[in-house]
Amino acid sequence: KIGAGLRNLGNTCYLNSVLQCLTYTEPFVAYLQSGKHTSSSCRAAGFCALCALQNHVRCALQSTGKILTPVQFVKNLKCISRSFRYYRQEDAHELMVNLLESMHKCCLPSGIPSQSPSAYEKSLVHRIFGGRLRSQVRCASCSHCSSKLDPFLDLSLEIGNAATLVKALQNFTEEEALDGGEKQYNCQSCKKKVVAKKRFTIDKAPDVLTIHLKRFSPFNPGQKINKKVDFHPTLNLKPFVSNSEV
Ligand SMILES: [Zn+2]
Ligand SMILES: [Zn+2]
Numbered sequence: 001k002i003g004a005g006l007r008n009l010g011n012t013c014y015l016n017s018v019l020q021c022l023t024y025t026e027p028f029v030a031y032l033q034s035g036k037h038t039s040s041s042c043r044a045a046g047f048c049a050l051c052a053l054q055n056h057v058r059c060a061l062q063s064t065g066k067i068l069t070p071v072q073f074v075k076n077l078k079c080i081s082r083s084f085r086y087y088r089q090e091d092a093h094e095l096m097v098n099l100l101e102s103m104h105k106c107c108l109p110s111g112i113p114s115q116s117p118s119a120y121e122k123s124l125v126h127r128i129f130g131g132r133l134r135s136q137v138r139c140a141s142c143s144h145c146s147s148k149l150d151p152f153l154d155l156s157l158e159i160g161n162a163a164t165l166v167k168a169l170q171n172f173t174e175e176e177a178l179d180g181g182e183k184q185y186n187c188q189s190c191k192k193k194v195v196a197k198k199r200f201t202i203d204k205a206p207d208v209l210t211i212h213l214k215r216f217s218p219f220n221p222g223q224k225i226n227k228k229v230d231f232h233p234t235l236n237l238k239p240f241v242s243n244s245e246v
Pocket of ligand 2 (some may be wrong): 021139140142143144187188189190191194
């Protein structure tokens with residue numbers, strides 16, 4: 001079903017594009033419509049991003065062919081991210097990160113710290129958008145590996161050397177020399193400093209994968225990389241998942 005269009009309130013296109021994406025993210029909308037979070041059960045003091053999105057999605061999907069003004073979000077931008085101002089051009093990725101973080105906190109039962117493993121397990125935001133990234137460091141002389149796992153809500157990919165999404169993911173998960181190939185890494189097995197290689201892989205893929213293409217050049221922050229990055233309707237994550245090479 002196609003819902004309403006959104007009015008640009010002066011530099012708020014970044015907000016509108018994120019709202020539109022979330023409005024059509026099916027598992028997320030199913031949760032909002034399930035009635036598990038309601039304004040009467042909401043414990044948030046002041047602005048609740050989850051309640052606001054619930055209202056927005058309900059209105060948007062009932063207003064096919066009409067134009068809505070996302071006033072609730074624009075008025076409360078500061079509650080979503082302290083650094084946002086409504087008249088300023090902001091970054092869609094930063095808004096998305098802050099909005100998800102804000103909803104993550106709103107949907108947790110009281111007394112659970114938002115950065116704890118049980119919070120990641122219980123939070124609807126992490127259950128829908130959350131994955132786990134493995135960062136593995138391998139000693140070049142004895143092949144001893146050490147791994148670190150980190151939860152993620154999106155993957156930020158460099159696009160400088162990638163014309164397609166698959167290539168950007170290949171670059172992201174490619175093995176690279178740590179410290180530029182210097183013997184800086186302390187191997188627990190060799191018990192000395194060695195040359196080591198590091199590789200990221202997706203340890204657990206999320207139900208809904210959010211990908212952020214880094215369009216701001218690291219060498220020239222004011223300049224946007226406007227090139228096209230091609231992708232297909234389906235994306236096979238298997239080559240980028242941990243231990244899939246065997
Ligand atoms: Zn709420
Ligand atoms: Zn070693």
